[in-house]
Amino acid sequence: MAPPNEEREMTNRQRSLVDDCFEEGQYESGMAVLDQLRSSSFKPPPYVSLNAIPDPDLTAFDSDHIRQLLYIALFPPPLPANDQTTQQAQFPPTPVKGSPTKHKLTLSKASLSPSVVESETAQRILFSFLATNSPASLFRALPRYPLHDAADTDLLPESSRNGHDEDSLIARESLCLRDCKNCWAILKQGFIQRKKLLPQNSRQKRERGAYDLEDAVLDQGYDTPAVVAEHAWPILQWLLSLFEKDELLKSQKSGERFSLLLLSQIPPPRGGTGPRWEAGAPLDIVFHSIKQEDRERREMAIRLLTLLINLTLSGFFDGPMFAATLTTRLYTSSPQIVQNLMEGLPKTIPVLTFKISVCQKFLSSSSSLNGGTKPRPRPLLRRGSRRDSGAMSSTTDIDVARTGSSLSSRPAIAMCSEVFQLLSGDHKSQTSASAPPVLTIKYALLVSYAQLQGLLPPEESDGDWKDALVNGGLKHVIDTSFPSDSTYHTALAIITHLWLAT
Known part of the structure; x- marks a missing residue:
């Protein structure tokens, strides 16, 4: 039981309301629900260690809504109209072989990229959380170097914790933020590429991170990536x-x-x-x-x-x-x-x-x-x-x-x-x-x-x-x-x- 006037963890039911929307690619709806649940009494969901002793209404999970908001907010916008040729070259259409069901599934997966409006909404909600919640509760979504003894799991970087795959595609893709050494890295040009969000199996995700900065720089033709991408300000x-x-x-x-x-x-x-x-x-x-x-x-x-x-x-x-x-x-x-x-x-x-x-x-x-x-x-x-x-x-x-x-x-x-x-x-x-x-x-x-x-x-x-x-x-x-x-x-x-x- 949290002391009076102290932020408590969101319940599993509250978290599921947002997760259900994100799993279906309904980012606007999910963010609207998250904004309604936003309160100075509740922390936005972080990872909960399997070794922790949560409240009775909580279960262990690896669903960090702030991390997912950051990913949506940092998702690059489309290239300008005069660069459509470059954009098409970057994401060439791939013929889909197989049954109509497979074709429909591929199109639905390709349409899960956040839009510019959704990115702007995510940015607005992040600032709203900053107005109602403590910096420490929001910071759990960000990579960091440890300040305490390594035995203190709650203060270790997110990448050092043991968790399981999340259900929504956006949650899995946002793991690239968790695997950085510090928060400065997520601002760099090319850190997140604008591409079709296709599902990856566990082995693929472990063999190659969701986004590799060096590969992204080469793929997008950057000579030297800016330390702050134009859309990351x-x-x-x-x-x-x-x-x-x-x-x-x-x-x-x-x-x-x-x-x-x-x-x-x-x-x-x-x-x-x-x-x-x-x-x-x-x-x-x-x-x-x-x-x-x-x-x-x-x-x-x-x-x-x-x-x-x-x-x-x-x-x-x-x-x-x-x-x-x-x-x-x-x-x-x-x-x-x-x-x-x-x-x-x-x-x-x-x-x-x-x-x-x-x-x-x-x-x-x-x-x-x-x-x-x-x-x-x-x-x-x-x-x-x-x-x-x-x-x-x-x-x-x-x-x-x-x-x-x-x-x-x-x-x-x-x-x-x-x-x-x-x-x-x-x-x-x-x-x-x-x-x-x-x-x-x-x-x-x-x-x-x-x-x-x-x-x-x-x-x-x-x-x-x-x-x-x-x-x-x-x-x-x-x-x-x-x-x-x-x-x-x-x-x-x-x-x-x-x-x-x-």
């Missing part, structure tokens, strides 16, 4: 909203703002202990999204990067390593990309602290190419943590002893004199078309440092910064670090007066 937005809600709930519970569900999408260290650090896949999405012309897609890049930055405060994700990885990517990015990322991030103490760290690494690396020295950061004093020692006891929290990590304090912040030294340093040519965006980083460093000093309590702020504002020291640094005819110099001349006023 709504699902990326759903994932970001899920992580953000999980982060908010964590903050309300323990005062620490980071998402453990997001942490489960980063592989554990190869040695088995220590913080996680391999964030290449989500960073690929960040830099792909920030290059998009659509403003909402660029905002998704900022949202994902903010989530990753907040995760560095947990102690379970290596902040210095992540800052170094991000710095390397920024070094080969255009000034516009760097500017969009730096200016889009929220003005909070953790994010500003991380931005300053990245700018320090960037400018230190740039100046070292010309024999410059790297300034040493100063540890920042902070008041005692208000963390509740029992806050990590929920079923989605991490076993600290097994990860070899603990919650870390805020990263060190450079002193004002060190920031000024970096701004005035001798960096790689700033005029060459192939030069890194040094001026953009310098501007971001100075503005971020000023904003951080305005947010810090008096006992943590840098007195040298306040002196530089009034004695002309800041103006001198701006004049020597930014060309007088640059937009950065003009903007800083105006902003400086605002800093003086505060």
Whole structure:
């Protein structure tokens, strides 16, 4: 019996109402029933382990309705009208031999592909579930790396569980989502092909997955698949909203703002202990999204990067390593990309602290190419943590002893004199078309440092910064670090007066 105000599993009867519709290919009807059953009191059906002890009205099953919704939502739309030749070549008609009954059966199976309208409906219902149900209950449909001891079956990736074949074709096809390593993989171009959904026997499914990304790329002629398919942007937005809600709930519970569900999408260290650090896949999405012309897609890049930055405060994700990885990517990015990322991030103490760290690494690396020295950061004093020692006891929290990590304090912040030294340093040519965006980083460093000093309590702020504002020291640094005819110099001349006023 679930405690009051806690989500309970849907009953077998409720689940069967949806399954019956999906088995017949009536996706719209099934989704309508699922939407009616949606409630903050019931979790959408996941896999129930055969070793679990379910409620009396439940039976063991492998029917994950959220996973099936994701599959329908990610099913590619038809090719544009001018590409019908390519589409016909991709799915050539195959003569059907045999009796009329076999011909009718083949046509019925070929018509089970989700339509564009059904995909849009699935996307809408996914967001509806996010409004009524907890992120943890929805996340059971997604692949993930384990956060707990391997003996904890309920927190293992879906692909490691033992189940049986599902009755509906869409349920079997959706198993390709379960077999991924992380949620980033399901967004890739070519992960799900638009093809006729034909039944497979158990042996075929085991010998070759429902969809193989490499084969899909070759079949559809992709040179390099995009990390986010054109039709997968709504699902990326759903994932970001899920992580953000999980982060908010964590903050309300323990005062620490980071998402453990997001942490489960980063592989554990190869040695088995220590913080996680391999964030290449989500960073690929960040830099792909920030290059998009659509403003909402660029905002998704900022949202994902903010989530990753907040995760560095947990102690379970290596902040210095992540800052170094991000710095390397920024070094080969255009000034516009760097500017969009730096200016889009929220003005909070953790994010500003991380931005300053990245700018320090960037400018230190740039100046070292010309024999410059790297300034040493100063540890920042902070008041005692208000963390509740029992806050990590929920079923989605991490076993600290097994990860070899603990919650870390805020990263060190450079002193004002060190920031000024970096701004005035001798960096790689700033005029060459192939030069890194040094001026953009310098501007971001100075503005971020000023904003951080305005947010810090008096006992943590840098007195040298306040002196530089009034004695002309800041103006001198701006004049020597930014060309007088640059937009950065003009903007800083105006902003400086605002800093003086505060």
